[in-house]
Amino acid sequence: MVLSDAQIERYSRQIVLPQIGGRGQERLLASRVALAGELADLESPLAYMVGAGVGTIFLNAFGDNARRDYLIDQMRELNRDVSVITATSGLPERELIMILIGSVRARDAAAALNSESGPSGLIAARLDSPGRITIVPSRPPCLACAGEALTTFGARSENAEPIAMVAATEALKHLVSPRPEAAIIEFRGLTTSAAVASGREDCAICKPSSRDAARQSL
DSSP: OOOOHHHHHHTHHHHTSTTTHHHHHHHHHHOEEEEEEEHHHHHHHHHHHHHHTOSEEEEEEESOHHHHHHHHHHHHHHOTTOEEEEOSSSOOSOSEEEEEEOSHHHHHHHHHHHHHOTTOEEEEEEOBSSEEEEEESSSSSOTTTTTOOOSOOOSBOTTHHHHHHHHHHHHHHHHHSOOSSEEEEEEETTEEEEEEEOOOTTOTTTSHHHHHHHHHHO
16 A cells, blocks of 8 residues: 555654655554454554554454443544554454463464464463463464463563553554564563463464465464
């Protein structure tokens, strides 16, 4: 797609960044992202991604449906270049799934998406302590092989909201130019650390036959 004059003006602060530019903004506007988690955790990252011009966002939010619908209306007013669509079951074709794990049910949803998401990139942000973000640009590895256990949920991190916003930033970076390797960013107080992750050969999800079957099921 080619940016209109109005879009160049709207996204000028992003376009001037060397990491994005006009081509990157075009990719954002053409992208399709699934965003899942507790509604309260999703509100700020959703507004950030809508403002940045992520073209289509499939929203799977756990919480009050009336509040969710009101939020979607607000996003329409914030940026009419973007479509925010409710997706409570089944996720259409998309480049990326981002899930904010801020509850046990969000953790369970992340585990299900990890086993069924096919070729999409995955970003899972743990909002319990210690907080961390697992970034899987493509398979292998899956979230589990990258080091995200998806088996427990502990006390909420004091940095939960900043972690969610960092995850949204990582989503934008992925849509413009995906990382070459999977990575984990861990947060401990004001300190962060990052490490590269790799898959396990014995993982049923990461095996080529499993990936092919997942693609065929989409």
